[in-house]
Amino acid sequence: MTTLLMVEGLCREVEQFLYREARLLDEYKFEEWLSVFTKDCRYVIPSRENRKEPGDGIRAGPGDLPLVDDDKEFLGARIARLRSGFAHAEEPLSRTRHIVSNIELVAGDLAAGLRVFSNVIVFQSRLEKTEKFYIGRRDDELVRLDGSIMIRRRTVVLDHVLLPRSLSIIL
Amino acid sequence: MDLERGRVSRRIFFDEEVYHRELTQIFARSWLYLGHESQIPNAGDFVTAYMGEDPVILCRGKDGSIRAFLNSCRHRGMKVCRLDAGNARSFNCSFHGWSYSTDGELIGVPFHNTVYRDLDRSKLGLHAVPKVENYGGFIFGNWQAGATSLERHLGDMRWYLDILIERPLGGIEVLGGQQRYQCHSNWKIAAENFSGDTYHLPFSHKSLFMLKDVRPFNPVGYESASKLHTVVFPEVGHALTAIGTTDERYEADLKLAREMGPEVVEYVKESRARLLAKTSEEQARIYALAFGNVFPNFSFNNFSALRPLGLYLWLPKGAQSIEAWQWCAVSRDAPASVKSIIREDFTRVQSAAGVAGQDDTENFEQVTEATRGAIGQTLDFVYSMGLDNSPGVEMEGYPGRFYPYFSEAGQREFYRHWATEMQR
Numbered sequence: 001m002t003t004l005l006m007v008e009g010l011c012r013e014v015e016q017f018l019y020r021e022a023r024l025l026d027e028y029k030f031e032e033w034l035s036v037f038t039k040d041c042r043y044v045i046p047s048r049e050n051r052k053e054p055g056d057g058i059r060a061g062p063g064d065l066p067l068v069d070d071d072k073e074f075l076g077a078r079i080a081r082l083r084s085g086f087a088h089a090e091e092p093l094s095r096t097r098h099i100v101s102n103i104e105l106v107a108g109d110l111a112a113g114l115r116v117f118s119n120v121i122v123f124q125s126r127l128e129k130t131e132k133f134y135i136g137r138r139d140d141e142l143v144r145l146d147g148s149i150m151i152r153r154r155t156v157v158l159d160h161v162l163l164p165r166s167l168s169i170i171l
Numbered sequence: 172m173d174l175e176r177g178r179v180s181r182r183i184f185f186d187e188e189v190y191h192r193e194l195t196q197i198f199a200r201s202w203l204y205l206g207h208e209s210q211i212p213n214a215g216d217f218v219t220a221y222m223g224e225d226p227v228i229l230c231r232g233k234d235g236s237i238r239a240f241l242n243s244c245r246h247r248g249m250k251v252c253r254l255d256a257g258n259a260r261s262f263n264c265s266f267h268g269w270s271y272s273t274d275g276e277l278i279g280v281p282f283h284n285t286v287y288r289d290l291d292r293s294k295l296g297l298h299a300v301p302k303v304e305n306y307g308g309f310i311f312g313n314w315q316a317g318a319t320s321l322e323r324h325l326g327d328m329r330w331y332l333d334i335l336i337e338r339p340l341g342g343i344e345v346l347g348g349q350q351r352y353q354c355h356s357n358w359k360i361a362a363e364n365f366s367g368d369t370y371h372l373p374f375s376h377k378s379l380f381m382l383k384d385v386r387p388f389n390p391v392g393y394e395s396a397s398k399l400h401t402v403v404f405p406e407v408g409h410a411l412t413a414i415g416t417t418d419e420r421y422e423a424d425l426k427l428a429r430e431m432g433p434e435v436v437e438y439v440k441e442s443r444a445r446l447l448a449k450t451s452e453e454q455a456r457i458y459a460l461a462f463g464n465v466f467p468n469f470s471f472n473n474f475s476a477l478r479p480l481g482l483y484l485w486l487p488k489g490a491q492s493i494e495a496w497q498w499c500a501v502s503r504d505a506p507a508s509v510k511s512i513i514r515e516d517f518t519r520v521q522s523a524a525g526v527a528g529q530d531d532t533e534n535f536e537q538v539t540e541a542t543r544g545a546i547g548q549t550l551d552f553v554y555s556m557g558l559d560n561s562p563g564v565e566m567e568g569y570p571g572r573f574y575p576y577f578s579e580a581g582q583r584e585f586y587r588h589w590a591t592e593m594q595r
Contacts, residue, residue: 045524046348047348047349047350048348049255049256049348049349050253050254050255051254051255051256051257052254052257053257057255059347059348060348061347062507062510062511062514063346063347063510064346064347064348065346065347065348065349065350065498065499065514065517065518065522066348066518066522067350067518067522067523067524068518068522068524069514069515069518070519073385074385074519077382077385077526078526080381080382081378081379081381081382081526084378084381086377086378086381087378087526087529087530088375088378088530088533088534089529089530089532089533090529127537128540130355130536161255161351162351162352162353162494163350163351163352163353163523164352164353165352165353165354165532166352166354166495166523166524166528166529166531166532167352167523167524167529168524168529168532168533
């Protein structure tokens with residue numbers, strides 16, 4: 001029986017996809033980055049509380065306040081804002097470095113939806129010396145459309161309860 | 172400080188001695204926002220908060236009343252609650268095992284009779300915040316047992332806060348979760364922003380206004396500035412901005428509601444009807460408070476019944492450091508479609524990752540960087556806009572003193588009150 005772990009080619013393909021997707025952000029190729037998201041995509045970053053209950057204080061339900069909950073249109077609006085010259089928080093653009101690791105193929109397949117976990121550390125360096133790290137894990141749903149891997153859903157669960165700074169970059 | 176000329180020394184934003192004096196003169200004596208009652212509905216529910224740099228627990232006791240305590244064991248100081256929120260039957264210290272009831276009483280001392288001869292438990296309960304008062308669901312605490320009431324402190328701003336409190340159908344409900352972020356800035360730079368800085372909106376937030384064709388942005392709330400006012404409350408240091416005395420905001424809500432569906436039209440009409448029933452014609456006409464600040468550091472914004480009630484605390488963590496804590500609230504009985512667009516609106520705009528919140532951070536941080544040097548601190552910040560309108564006008568039927576929309580009167584009154592408190 002073939003398990004996901006044994007599908008070496010698929011693992012490599014997904015890893016290379018995630019590394020390239022991260023590089024597009026670090027190279028400010030935002031429009032190209034957005035093109036790897038499906039039309040019906042959703043990009044969510046829950047907020048986080050220091051709690052004891054199951055779910056570890058991760059808040060993203062309809063009655064909760066998340067940090068980010070974007071559809072493709074709003075991701076596009078964020079990028080348009082970055083290009084406008086008036087997004088002062090990113091003028092000039094921050095220097096970023098997305099480190100992606102611990103990539104695991106969890107379940108499913110690229111036809112119906114492949115669940116992929118990964119860890120991420122994003123370094124931001126802004127202006128002279130404003131430097132922050134944002135650390136979390138991603139829970140992605142990937143699909144293959146017209147031969148290319150795309151992201152249908154991304155949830156970034158940050159480990160911070162107190163963010164190092166307000167979030168002006170795309171994680 | 173020379174408020175007659177609208178000048179405030181930059182020193183007060185960076186000087187360590189000034190900051191330490193603020194901790195005793197301002198934060199140890201003012202009414203400070205702790206949380207909303209909807210966050211702690213049941214007995215044993217708690218949230219943790221800060222009053223100045225003191226960590227506190229805000230807890231609903233067994234008898235249903237709300238109390239606050241310093242989050243510190245009376246024995247040797249360990250925090251007795253290390254969670255942001257939850258429900259507790261008691262607060263237990265992990266150091267030597269002392270335990271406290273949710274009313275703050277010391278109920279458990281391990282080996283008490285063996286190891287202690289004279290330990291008066293009744294005197295070693297959690298150090299209570301002596302005054303905790305609730306205005307319309309907003310809970311404030313004051314470390315001074317002899318402080319005047321919260322109502323007195325809110326002063327004439329109460330009349331306006333009643334709009335915020337009475338309009339929501341079913342009352343205010345704070346959404347689950349919170350957002351917290353660090354910011355390299357003095358707390359006053361953030362608080363004064365909500366106290367009257369309408370001037371920064373078209374510039375700092377220009378990229379936001381450029382997104383007006385993207386949901387949830389719409390014309391609601393972007394009325395002509397000439398019809399709006401800054402309202403200040405001298406003696407107490409609070410201020411409100413962009414207050415309208417026509418029905419324009421309600422009309423804009425109705426227009427949007429018609430596009431959304433009949434249950435939303437009904438919600439908007441009922442919201443206004445509720446305001447008329449519970450408050451007054453004048454208050455119903457104002458309908459939404461835009462943005463404002465309750466001295467010292469509790470800010471809020473609400474532009475419409477179809478937009479979020481944002482709640483903000485600027486917690487002092489040093490002369491050049493704050494933690495910004497923020498929440499989003501809705502009307503408990505609003506239709507699901509309304510709660511959904513409100514949640515989306517706050518998340519996209521004011522969120523710590525939102526398209527408005529980010530640009531304010533850049534300003535706060537770089538103001539701090541530019542003015543911390545020896546020469547920078549010899550200069551003033553200029554708050555002279557609208558000095559020629561001093562002392563503002565009285566509008567028949569509306570408390571407070573009125574200034575034009577673009578004005579720095581809100582900030583001047585904030586610093587006037589600050590100076591009074593610092594010298595008291």
